[in-house]
Amino acid sequence: EAGVAQSPRYKIIEKRQSVAFWCNPISGHATLYWYQQILGQGPKLLIQFQNNGVVDDSQLPKDRFSAERLKGVDSTLKIQPAKLEDSAVYLCASSWRAGNSPLHFGNGTRLTVT
Amino acid sequence: GDSVTQMEGPVTLSEEAFLTINCTYTATGYPSLFWYVQYPGEGLQLLLKATKADDKGSNKGFEATYRKETTSFHLEKGSVQVSDSAVYFCALKTGANSKLTFGKGITLSVRP
Numbered sequence: 001e002a003g004v005a006q007s008p009r010y011k012i013i014e015k016r017q018s019v020a021f022w023c024n025p026i027s028g029h030a031t032l033y034w035y036q037q038i039l040g041q042g043p044k045l046l047i048q049f050q051n052n053g054v055v056d057d058s059q060l061p062k063d064r065f066s067a068e069r070l071k072g073v074d075s076t077l078k079i080q081p082a083k084l085e086d087s088a089v090y091l092c093a094s095s096w097r098a099g100n101s102p103l104h105f106g107n108g109t110r111l112t113v114t
Numbered sequence: 115g116d117s118v119t120q121m122e123g124p125v126t127l128s129e130e131a132f133l134t135i136n137c138t139y140t141a142t143g144y145p146s147l148f149w150y151v152q153y154p155g156e157g158l159q160l161l162l163k164a165t166k167a168d169d170k171g172s173n174k175g176f177e178a179t180y181r182k183e184t185t186s187f188h189l190e191k192g193s194v195q196v197s198d199s200a201v202y203f204c205a206l207k208t209g210a211n212s213k214l215t216f217g218k219g220i221t222l223s224v225r226p
Contacts, residue, residue, distance in 0.1 A: 004157070041219075042118070042203055042216030043216050045213040045214065056213055093158075103158075103160070103214060105157040106157050107157040
């Protein structure tokens with residue numbers, strides 16, 4: 001089966017600019033996750049969708065980050081305006097459903113904010 | 115809140131050496147435990163998991179046993195290979211809709 005697709009692979013922007021990341025989950029997976037992985041740290045959940053509804057966005061900095069999953073398939077994560085501390089790898093993952101279904105991760109988007 | 119603590123790294127071993135990577139956890143409730151691996155240039159992959167106390171997860175020669183009494187889930191392999199060089203993450207999940215909580219990860223380098 002095709003894996004989780006993410007784009008772009010790399011992005012370099014200046015602070016205060018905006019950026020968007022795209023994720024296409026595995027076909028049929030109802031649950032989609034966005035994680036932020038800062039260098040030297042483990043991934044941290046930003047937002048979890050079940051179909052097109054938000055299940056958990058408690059760690060999403062809502063003043064600058066937004067995410068949507070229209071039609072319960074693809075998802076976009078946006079940062080506006082970006083700060084230096086947003087430099088990280090942004091990982092998208094999907095699972096068949098919530099619970100103990102294994103997560104399948106994409107290769108991530110490496111964001112550098114200068 | 116839930117948390118995962120991994121031993122400090124990086125770890126460098128010679129090929130065929132024995133590997134132990136320590137992982138301990140704090141959780142409210144009864145977590146499922148996971149080891150994920152990230153090979154260079156690739157995404158995170160599930161390596162193994164255990165869902166209840168005394169379960170042993172195993173895959174690709176790696177093993178980890180869910181120890182409730184010591185709140186640990188240490189990863190072991192009897193003989194590492196160069197191809198095992200990667201970053202290893204311990205993680206936990208409590209409840210059906212809870213998030214996966216990761217440790218900081220540890221980099222393993224295996225030299226020929």
